Amino acid sequence: MRPAGALRLVVVRRWQLALAAALAAGLVLASWSAVNAFTEQERGWAATRTGLVYFVRTSQPAVALTFDDGPDPFETPRVLAMLRAGGARGTFFVLANSAERYPAIIQSILAEGSEVGSHSVSHPNMANMSAAAVGREAAASVATIAKVAGRPITLFRFPYFSHTAAGVAAVRALGLTVVEASVDPKDWAKPGVAAIVRRVTEGVRPGDIILFHDGGGHAQTLAALPQVIDALRQRGLQMVTVSELLRMGSPSYEVRP
Numbered sequence: 001m002r003p004a005g006a007l008r009l010v011v012v013r014r015w016q017l018a019l020a021a022a023l024a025a026g027l028v029l030a031s032w033s034a035v036n037a038f039t040e041q042e043r044g045w046a047a048t049r050t051g052l053v054y055f056v057r058t059s060q061p062a063v064a065l066t067f068d069d070g071p072d073p074f075e076t077p078r079v080l081a082m083l084r085a086g087g088a089r090g091t092f093f094v095l096a097n098s099a100e101r102y103p104a105i106i107q108s109i110l111a112e113g114s115e116v117g118s119h120s121v122s123h124p125n126m127a128n129m130s131a132a133a134v135g136r137e138a139a140a141s142v143a144t145i146a147k148v149a150g151r152p153i154t155l156f157r158f159p160y161f162s163h164t165a166a167g168v169a170a171v172r173a174l175g176l177t178v179v180e181a182s183v184d185p186k187d188w189a190k191p192g193v194a195a196i197v198r199r200v201t202e203g204v205r206p207g208d209i210i211l212f213h214d215g216g217g218h219a220q221t222l223a224a225l226p227q228v229i230d231a232l233r234q235r236g237l238q239m240v241t242v243s244e245l246l247r248m249g250s251p252s253y254e255v256r257p
């Protein structure tokens with residue numbers, strides 16, 4: 001237990017950190033908007049490789065469980081309890097609007113040692129937006145989530161994985177790592193608990209980034225998760241955050257062969 005005075009000091013420092021992060025994000029966006037263009041080198045890079053991280057090349061026995069569309073007041077705390085019971089951590093790609101609405105859930109994600117990334121402000125289809133609009137939405141989402149979290153946000157996942165190469169470049173220009181997934185059980189389509197477990201555990205490999213949803217209406221995901229965690233543990237796979245996984249190897253910008 002920390003004395004109350006020390007705790008208050010930490011809170012203030014976190015708030016100041018968040019403000020600084022928000023200001024920095026605003027400055028980055030302002031300077032980026034001012035030039036409103038990428039270098040010729042970046043244009044060439046965007047055309048040849050979009051810069052999406054699909055999985056991590058690593059020899060270490062670890063994978064990342066990720067959860068999109070939260071925080072949700074019913075599902076996210078349950079997911080957190082299951083992760084804790086299984087000795088696992090997760091990465092939650094949250095909507096800024098929901099993070100603002102449920103700041104305590106964001107705090108409990110972080111208190112569990114799990115990670116928070118951005119999944120935009122309000123889940124638009126970003127393939128239909130200009131690169132400038134994508135950059136604005138991503139910067140706004142990160143500023144809001146960082147303020148709630150009290151720490152910088154470094155990961156971004158496009159809603160529906162829907163993007164243009166220029167949109168990805170705009171997000172990366174903000175200093176964000178754009179995360180896809182290498183294992184998708186399509187839990188949102190409600191294929192059944194057994195199918196979710198099988199789709200995740202069949203063929204799972206170290207470095208995989210596994211996609212789930214916790215934004216509401218995912219009873220099958222909640223039922224499958226303890227079995228998934230058990231099965232992964234039995235294979236000796238540690239469940240770490242995406243940032244931890246990235247530190248264990250190098251990002252793959254290509255899908256699994």
Ligand SMILES: [Zn+2]
Nearest residue numbers: 068069159160
């Ligand atoms: Zn989503």
